[in-house]
Amino acid sequence: xxxxxxxxxxxxxxxxxxxxxxxxxxxxxxxxxxxxxxxxxxxxxxxxxxxxxxxxxxxxxxxxxxxxxxxxxxxxxxxxxxxxxxxxxxxxxxxxxxxxxxxxxxxxxxxxxxxxxxxxxxxxxxxxxxxxxxxxxxxxxxxxxxxxxxxxxxxxxxxxxxxxxxxxxxxxxxxxxxxxxxxxxxxxxxxxxxxxxxxxxxxxxxxxxxxxxxxxxxxxxxxxxxxxxxxxxxxxxxxxxxxxxxxxxxxxxxxxxxxxxxxxxxxxxxxxxxxxxxxxxxxxxxxxxxxxxxxxxxxxxxxxxx
Numbered sequence: 001x002x003x004x005x006x007x008x009x010x011x012x013x014x015x016x017x018x019x020x021x022x023x024x025x026x027x028x029x030x031x032x033x034x035x036x037x038x039x040x041x042x043x044x045x046x047x048x049x050x051x052x053x054x055x056x057x058x059x060x061x062x063x064x065x066x067x068x069x070x071x072x073x074x075x076x077x078x079x080x081x082x083x084x085x086x087x088x089x090x091x092x093x094x095x096x097x098x099x100x101x102x103x104x105x106x107x108x109x110x111x112x113x114x115x116x117x118x119x120x121x122x123x124x125x126x127x128x129x130x131x132x133x134x135x136x137x138x139x140x141x142x143x144x145x146x147x148x149x150x151x152x153x154x155x156x157x158x159x160x161x162x163x164x165x166x167x168x169x170x171x172x173x174x175x176x177x178x179x180x181x182x183x184x185x186x187x188x189x190x191x192x193x194x195x196x197x198x199x200x201x202x203x204x205x206x207x208x209x210x211x212x213x214x215x216x217x218x219x220x221x222x223x224x225x226x227x228x229x230x231x232x233x234x235x236x237x238x239x240x241x242x243x244x245x246x247x248x249x250x251x252x253x254x255x256x257x258x259x260x261x262x263x264x265x266x267x268x269x270x271x272x273x274x275x276x277x278x279x280x281x282x283x284x285x286x287x288x289x290x291x292x293x294x295x296x297x298x299x300x301x302x303x304x305x306x
Contacts, residue, residue: 003035004016005017006053007053008042008046008049009046016042016045020034020037020038023037060078061080062077063075063076063077064076064078071157091115094111095107095110134150134157135152135207136148136162140159140163141162141163145159146158147159149161149162201224201239205242205243205244206244208239209282211244212244212246212249213267213281214245215277215278219246221246222245223246223247224242224243225244225245225253226242227241227261227269228241228262240262240265241262243267243279253269258271258272265280265281266279267280
C-alpha cells in the first residue's frame, strides 16, 4: 500500500487507506490483490501524479546481479512492463520447441540457457567467452583441498565447483599468479609510477578488496582511490596506496574535513567529526594452511580467469 500510494499527497493517501479499509470483508479478503486495489484507487484520485511516476520509473530501468545460495546468481532486469512481458513470452515460446523434440532439460532450464545464449550471442550457454575472476589456492586447484575459492563480485564458492568449472568449460582458461606472505591470506601488492591505476593494478586491487573498503558499506567497487592523495603530498600509485571504493564513498571522502592514510594493508579514514575508521582487505585464503617453504610462498595463490 505504501509503495502504490507514494506519489500521492498526504490527503489522497488517507483517502486510499479509508477506501481500502471499508472494502466488503476487510483487507483480509483482498489478499495479495491489495496492491492492485491500492494502485487502481490511487490512479483514480490523481492520474497525473501516477503518469509522472510511470515516466520516471522507465528511466530507472537497469540490470543487476547478486549472489544466490548454492553457487548460483540472480540476474534481475527491471524493465517497462511491455518489454518485460515480451522478453518472458519470447523465452517461453522458444522453450516449447526443444521440449517437443525430446530435450531432457526442464522448461525453466531451457529458458535460462536461451537467455544466456541470446544475451551473449553464443550457440551454447556453457561456452561464453567472458572474464570471470576466481581466486583460489594452488592446493585447491590441483588437489582435493576444500579451501573455498572467491568469485570476484559474488563471494566464496565451494572448491569442487570451481574445479568443475575449470575442467569442464568449453571456454579458454588462463592462470595468473598472485602472491601472499607466509601465514597471511592477504594478497601482496604491485607498484606503478603512474597517477592513475593501470589495468593490471586496478584488477589486482579489485580482486583483493572485493567490495567497497568503507566500513559497513560493502557496495560493488566502482573507483580505485588513492587514500594518501597526490594533492596532500602523494604516496605513489601502488597497491599499498590504493583501495577499492564505491562511487558514493569515493565522492564523499573528497569533501572538506575528510582525510585518509594508508599504512601497509590498513587504511585509516578520518571523518569531519573526528571519528576514525580502519579497514583492511579481506583474507581470501583464510582457511588455507600457511606455506612451509619459499617455493610455496611464491606459488600459493592463483587467479583463474575463465
